[in-house]
Amino acid sequence: MGDLLVKYFIGLDVGGTNIRGGAVSAEGKILYKSKMATNVSRGRQEVADNILALTHSIVSYIKTPPSAIGIGVAGLIRGEEGIIAESPNFPDWIEYDLKTPLEKALKLKVVVENDANAAAIGEGWLGAGAGEKNFCLLTLGTGIGGGVFLGGKIWRGVDGMAGELGHINIHPEGRRCGCGNRGCLEQYASAQGIIKSYQGRRPVKGEFSAKEIFNLAAKGNGEAIDILRGVGSSLGIAITDLVNILNVRLFIIGGGVAGAWDYFIEPLKGEIAERAYKVTGDNVRINKAILGDDAGMMGAARLAMGN
Ligand SMILES: [Zn+2]
Numbered sequence: 047m048g049d050l051l052v053k054y055f056i057g058l059d060v061g062g063t064n065i066r067g068g069a070v071s072a073e074g075k076i077l078y079k080s081k082m083a084t085n086v087s088r089g090r091q092e093v094a095d096n097i098l099a100l101t102h103s104i105v106s107y108i109k110t111p112p113s114a115i116g117i118g119v120a121g122l123i124r125g126e127e128g129i130i131a132e133s134p135n136f137p138d139w140i141e142y143d144l145k146t147p148l149e150k151a152l153k154l155k156v157v158v159e160n161d162a163n164a165a166a167i168g169e170g171w172l173g174a175g176a177g178e179k180n181f182c183l184l185t186l187g188t189g190i191g192g193g194v195f196l197g198g199k200i201w202r203g204v205d206g207m208a209g210e211l212g213h214i215n216i217h218p219e220g221r222r223c224g225c226g227n228r229g230c231l232e233q234y235a236s237a238q239g240i241i242k243s244y245q246g247r248r249p250v251k252g253e254f255s256a257k258e259i260f261n262l263a264a265k266g267n268g269e270a271i272d273i274l275r276g277v278g279s280s281l282g283i284a285i286t287d288l289v290n291i292l293n294v295r296l297f298i299i300g301g302g303v304a305g306a307w308d309y310f311i312e313p314l315k316g317e318i319a320e321r322a323y324k325v326t327g328d329n330v331r332i333n334k335a336i337l338g339d340d341a342g343m344m345g346a347a348r349l350a351m352g353n
Pocket residue numbers: 212213223224225226227228230232
């Protein structure tokens with residue numbers, strides 16, 4: 047780097063644990079990337095300061111300012127204004143304007159987007175959805191993030207709340223969900239959901255992670271395998287609903303739980319075969335996300351570029 051003429055965009059993915067940032071060229075090449083702790087517990091000013099510090103460190107590495115900055119963050123984002131109405135990761139971000147102070151401090155255009163939408167834009171640009179005009183992304187992490195990409199654009203909905211695919215109902219009388227509903231997909235097919243399914247069968251003491259359930263499955267533990275197959279069934283039910291509503295053919299699945307792919311893919315496809323109209327169900331493709339932890343950052347950078 048160090049070339050004074052380098053034109054690039056910064057993409058930032060602000061998660062509950064880390065802020066990931068990258069300098070991305072207009073062609074989608076990552077020129078540099080870095081991350082730092084979010085430090086949510088120290089309040090929103092600290093998080094905003096960390097976003098600024100990470101941005102400065104990227105700029106000082108590249109040695110020339112970016113053309114614009116895109117930020118992906120969990121929560122309900124009011125479109126153009128970039129106001130964060132509320133966020134599950136940041137309890138004190140209510141009607142919070144992250145964008146204006148950053149634009150003033152950096153003298154650059156800043157675009158704010160929901161993190162799952164940013165990930166879908168990233169996968170649609172250079173990942174598993176490259177060249178596709180219509181697809182849904184499901185990111186199976188601690189919770190479930192969703193993005194609906196239609197006609198080559200992310201579908202945000204009237205209030206910016208579209209694509210909450212983790213809250214598709216799977217069991218009307220099922221587990222309580224933070225959204226107010228019960229039996230949402232997220233309660234069964236996220237890392238938290240997998241842990242709840244395991245605890246429902248066998249009480250566990252202390253810390254227990256979804257990874258430990260994956261390890262048990264890998265050792266042939268029938269209960270663990272059954273739970274991961276259940277993830278597939280739940281996903282298949284939700285995806286069938288999406289196929290019926292949207293008639294989309296491509297579904298991209300990412301996030302840490304996608305590591306259990308070999309266990310859940312067969313029951314997932316089985317549910318679609320059993321439940322969907324044949325003509326639409328037969329055309330469904332389920333692909334693994336390929337950008338991994340970079341998806342949100344890449345999508346945020348792509349958004350910063352504009353059209
Ligand atoms: Zn829910």
